[in-house]
Amino acid sequence: MTQLSDSGFLDVGGVSLEYRMIGPRPDRAPTIVMLHEGLGCAGMWGDFPDRLSAATGAGIFVYSRAGYGQSSPVTLPRPLSYMHDEAHEILPRLLSGIGFKRGLLLGHSDGASISAIYAGSIQDHRIRGLILIAPHFFVEDVSVKSIAEAKTAYAQTDLRAKLGRWHKDPDNAFRGWNDAWLDPKFREWDITQELAYIRVPILIVQGEDDQYGTVKQIGVAQEECYCPVEAALLSGAKHSPQREAPEATLKAVSDFANRLLRDHAEGRIAA
Numbered sequence: 001m002t003q004l005s006d007s008g009f010l011d012v013g014g015v016s017l018e019y020r021m022i023g024p025r026p027d028r029a030p031t032i033v034m035l036h037e038g039l040g041c042a043g044m045w046g047d048f049p050d051r052l053s054a055a056t057g058a059g060i061f062v063y064s065r066a067g068y069g070q071s072s073p074v075t076l077p078r079p080l081s082y083m084h085d086e087a088h089e090i091l092p093r094l095l096s097g098i099g100f101k102r103g104l105l106l107g108h109s110d111g112a113s114i115s116a117i118y119a120g121s122i123q124d125h126r127i128r129g130l131i132l133i134a135p136h137f138f139v140e141d142v143s144v145k146s147i148a149e150a151k152t153a154y155a156q157t158d159l160r161a162k163l164g165r166w167h168k169d170p171d172n173a174f175r176g177w178n179d180a181w182l183d184p185k186f187r188e189w190d191i192t193q194e195l196a197y198i199r200v201p202i203l204i205v206q207g208e209d210d211q212y213g214t215v216k217q218i219g220v221a222q223e224e225c226y227c228p229v230e231a232a233l234l235s236g237a238k239h240s241p242q243r244e245a246p247e248a249t250l251k252a253v254s255d256f257a258n259r260l261l262r263d264h265a266e267g268r269i270a271a
Contacts, residue, residue, distance in 0.1 A: 004019075004021045004025055004026075004061075004098060004099075005021070006020065006021055006022075007019065007020045007021070009070075009071075010063065010094065010097055010098070011097075012090055012093045012094050012097060013089070013090065013093055015066045015071070015072045015090075016071060016072045017063050017064060017065065017066065017071045017072070017094070018041075018042055018063065018064045018069050018070040018071050019042060019061065019062065019063040019064070020042050020049065020060075020061075020062045020063075021059065021060070021061050021098075022049050022050050022053045022059065022060040022061075022062075023053035023057070023058065023059040023060055024057075024058075024059045025059055025099070026059060026061075026098055026099045026100050026101050026103075027099060027101065028059070029057060029058055029059050030058045030059070030101075030102050030103040030104070030128070030261050031058060031059045031060070031061055031098070031100055031101070031102070031103035031104075032052065032053075032056070032058050032059070032060050032061070032103055032104045032105075032106050032131075032257060033061045033062075033063075033094075033095065033098075033100065033103065033104070033105050033106065034049060034060060034061065034062040034063075034106045034107070034108075034111070035063075035065070035091075035105065035106070035107035035108070035110075035111030035112070035114055035115055036062070036064065036065070036068065036107075036108055036110075036111050037108045037109035037110055037111055037134075037239075037240070038109055038110040038177040038181075039068075039163065039173060039174065039177055040068065040108065040109075040111070041064040041068040041069030041070075041071075041166050041167060041173075042062045042063055042064045042069050043064075043069060043166055044069075044166055045062055045242070046242075046243065048242045048243075048246065048249075048250070049062050051246075051250055052106075052250065052253060052254060052257075055250060055254035055258075056254050056257045056258055056261065058103060058104075058257065058261065059103075061098055061100075063094070065086060065090070066090075067169075067172050067173055067176045068167055068173050069166060069167055069168070070168050073169050073172045074172060074176050076172065076175055076176060076179070077175075077176075077179050077180065077183075078176045078177075078179070078180045079180075080180055080183060080185060080186050080189065082176075082180060083110060083113050083114050083117060083191075084117055086114045087114045087115075087117035087118040087121065087122070088117075088118075088121065088122070091114065091118050092118075092122065092124075095124075095126070100126060101126060102126050102128060103126070103127070103128060103261075104127070104128055104129050104130065104131060104257055104260065104261075105118065105119065105127060105130050105131070106130075106131040106132075106133070106253065107130075107131070107132055107133065107135070108133040108134060108240070108242065109133070109134050109135070109136065109212065109239065110136070110177070112132035112133055112134065112135035112136070113135055113136050113137070113191060115130050115132060115135075116130065116132060116135060116137065116191060116194060116195065116198065117191055117194050119194075119197075119198045119199075119200060120191070120193075120194030120195055120196070120197040120198045121194055121197065127200055128200060128201075128260050128261065129200045129201045129202065129203070129256070129257075129260045130198070130200060130201075130202045130203070131202075131203045131205070131253055131256060131257065132202060132203070132204045132205070132221075133204075133205045133206075133240075133241060133242060133249070134205070134206055134207065134210055134212065134213060134239050134240070134241070135204060135206075135213075135217055135221075136212075136213055136217065137190070137191050137192050137195060137217055137220050137221060138189070138190040138191070138192060138217075138220065139181075139186060139187050139188075139189055139190070140213055140214060140216065140217075142211065142212065142213065142214060143181070143212050143213055144181065144182065144187070146211045146212050147178060147181045147182055147212070148182060150178060151178050151182065154174055154178070160174070192220050192224050195220070195221055195224040195225050196224050196225065196226060198225055198226075198227050199226075199227055200227055201227055201228045201229075201230070201256075201260060202221065202225065202227060202228065202229045202230070203230045203231075203232065203252065203253070203256040204217070204218050204221060204229065204230070204231045204232070205231075205232045205234065205241055205249055205252055205253065206218060206231070206232070206233055206234070206237075206241070207233075207234050207236075207237030207238045207239060207240075207241045207244060207245065208233055208234060208235050208236070208237065209236075209237065209238045210237075210238055210239045211238050211239055212239045213239075215233065218231045218233070230256065232248075232249075232252040234248050234249065234252075237249075
């Protein structure tokens, strides 16, 4: 188990992953592990992890997956199974490496899908619930259309330069995500089967104007899951409600987290 500093790098299976740890460590309070979007990284969460820790009293662990931020690059092209690979091979080692004892997974977009795959395929009693922001459970036409538009923007606008502020290798980050989603075979990607095996409460947070997915994602979760599924559909938000509607997102997320963590009577939870 790694002694966690406020920030640093964690070796997971020979891969160096950058991280931030906010608030109490896993041996002292519940931990919310945050998994970023397909073009995100630890730093791109901004101050949301800090505010979430203050609102819940939980420790918050954020990290950049391989290929993102300052973490090790990945070999391209990524396999189309990259989200399953992350959930089955990397996330278990990471949770063990940080000494995770109890808490929640909070994922955004790709990170939400990875969280759902993990909870639906690995029996881990330490996980008390899932917070899924703009998750993908299957591929929609609107997803592919917006991802194709992102490819054009990357080639023709300053998007590459913007991503370069966050990722040491923006091409590795962008292509690893974009090429996989635009592969015609990826249209078959579907994790609705895993939803039926999730045994913990779920909160789905989605922007009403999400350009990468529709409310069908919420509907399939409510239909396929046997666990409680709550949904917060936020007006004035697109695919990143934690940035576009931060107050409403923080309230929905912290209320859900506090309720679950209090139900288990674990950790110091702020009022």
